[in-house]
Amino acid sequence: TGRSFRAAPREALVRTGQARAVVRAEATSGGRQVLLEAELPVSGPARVQVNRQPVRRRAELAGALRTSVFSPDDLDLVQGGPAGRRAYLDEALLGRHPRLEALVSDVERILRQRAAVLRQAGGRPGAEVLTTLDVWDSRLATAGQALAEAREALTDELAPLVSAAYGRLAGAGDDVGLRYRRSWAGDLEEALQAARSDDLRRQATTVGPHRDELDIAVARRPARTHASQGEQRSAALALRLAVHQLATADHGVPPVLLLDDVFSELDARRSAALVEQLPAGQVLLTTAVDPPAAVSADRVVEVAAGRLLGVAGGGSGSGEVA
DSSP, X not given: OOSOSSOOOGGGGSOTTOSEEEEEEEEEETTEEEEEEEEEESSSOOEEEXXXXXXXXXXXXXXXXXXXXXXXXXXXXXXXOHHXXXXXXXXXXXXXXXXXXXXXXXXHHHHHHHHHHHHHHTTOOOHHHHHHHHHHHHHHHHHHHHHHHHHHHHHHHHHHHHHHHHHHHHOSSOOEEEEEEOSSOSOHHHHHHHTHHHHHHHTSOOSSGGGOEEEEEETTEEXXXXXXXXXXXXXXXXHHHHHHHHHHHHHSSOOEEEEESOGGGSOHHHHHHHHHTOOSSOEEEEOSSOOOTTOOBSEEEEEETTEEEEEXXXXXXXXXBO
């Protein structure tokens, strides 16, 4: 995707004492060989290449190799704040429709510019500031409305898939409900005009797609506050499985599924249920504990203290789990 799925500073991705990290992957995608390379310096811009050609936009990476990631941090999708859930929707949108990258970037840019104008006003706007705000309000209304509509449509598609995946994971009658909730009602430009006094006082934009929420409910109760941790974790996994299912349906080929130490955070029953419903395709699994007995690995790589201890198995690498 062009970014780490962990909310970690750049230096945490680089071996201690080194100036940079380099990651390379060889893949077969669409019947052709693809070489992907990323260089991550401790400071300065990262560089990403596909077949030795620089990548300018994240959409170019999505076309080269699609991936889905499950990690223990996914619990934040349910327990954390709304920003993580908005990011989840936007990542899913960009995976399905790379052209929306321009829309997401446009909304982010407009919000930065509007925030700068609000700070410049210092709570005492002159005529020039008000005119400038009119311009940014109009642009935010157009782009923000389009982004909210895209998120809403995606939420409607995801809702039944998430509910079904949760039922298979949790093995219970309770279901999961999803609802996209806007931070405004009616026309966004009118809402921005109505909130302008408050925005000037706070020096921040208080309505718009950056303030929207994805409500997640388990058994019709807010999952963030009323669900158990096991229910929350099952809901988070169901959110990821649903996006993976949509991506497979869109492109006819399942993304490579990356499971990052998920079994250490699941009880035995949920671990077994996750393995049973893993979709077809290649799976790369990292674990610090023994995986469920149902895992049948094509190849096992053992690493300890930063050193490769051994590789067991063989084959072509096309097995279920590597």
